[in-house]
Amino acid sequence: MVRAEDAEHSTRRRILAATFVVLARDGRRKLQLSDVAAEAGVSRPTLYRHFGSKAGLLEAFGLYEQDNFDAGIAGAMAGLVGPDRLDAALRFIVEFQSTYSLGSLADVEPEHVLHQMKRVLPIMHERIARIIPGDDRAVAAAAVVRIAVCHYLIGGGSPAQFLSELRHAAGLDAGRGARAAVS
Structure with missing residues (x-):
C-alpha cells in the first residue's frame, strides 16, 4: 500500500521531472504551468498545490537539479578515498554535463542560467x-x-579533453587519463 506522503513526494518529483522536459523544449520564458501539468499527468490545481507560482516551481526545480547532482556525485564517490574519490567526482562532472539536455538553456534563457549559477557556484566550489x-x-x-x-556555457572539446582539464586543475597526475577513459 502506498502511503499518502510517498504519493505526494512522487507527484512532486513527477512535476519537477516534467519541468525539465518543458524547459528543454520551450525555454523559461515560454514555460506554461499548464504544459508542465500536462507533461506530468496532473491537474493544474495539483501543480498549484505543490508549487504556488511559476517562480516557485522554477526555484524548486533549481533545488531539484542540485539534489540530483549531489546524489549522483555522492554515488560516484561512494567507497572511494583519496585521488580515486576526486577522480570519480571529476568523471561524474564530465558525464553529467555530457548527458545534460538543458545545456542549450544558456542560449535560450541566459538570465535564468546566470541566476542559478550565482546560487550553485559557491556550493560547487565548497564541495569540490x-x-x-x-x-x-x-x-x-x-x-x-x-x-x-x-564547458557548460561554451562547450567544445571532447569529454576526454574536458576531463584532462579538470584533472590538471585539481592536481591529479596526468597518467590517470589513460586509466579511466570517459565514454
Missing part, C-alpha cells in the same frame, strides 16, 4: 574543495568550477 588535497585546495577548486562552467 573538500575533496581536493593540499594547502591550495580553494584555488584548485575554483579552477575546476570555472572550467566546468566554461
Whole structure:
C-alpha cells in the first residue's frame, strides 16, 4: 500500500521531472504551468498545490537539479578515498554535463542560467574543495568550477579533453587519463 506522503513526494518529483522536459523544449520564458501539468499527468490545481507560482516551481526545480547532482556525485564517490574519490567526482562532472539536455538553456534563457549559477557556484566550489588535497585546495577548486562552467556555457572539446582539464586543475597526475577513459 502506498502511503499518502510517498504519493505526494512522487507527484512532486513527477512535476519537477516534467519541468525539465518543458524547459528543454520551450525555454523559461515560454514555460506554461499548464504544459508542465500536462507533461506530468496532473491537474493544474495539483501543480498549484505543490508549487504556488511559476517562480516557485522554477526555484524548486533549481533545488531539484542540485539534489540530483549531489546524489549522483555522492554515488560516484561512494567507497572511494583519496585521488580515486576526486577522480570519480571529476568523471561524474564530465558525464553529467555530457548527458545534460538543458545545456542549450544558456542560449535560450541566459538570465535564468546566470541566476542559478550565482546560487550553485559557491556550493560547487565548497564541495569540490573538500575533496581536493593540499594547502591550495580553494584555488584548485575554483579552477575546476570555472572550467566546468566554461564547458557548460561554451562547450567544445571532447569529454576526454574536458576531463584532462579538470584533472590538471585539481592536481591529479596526468597518467590517470589513460586509466579511466570517459565514454
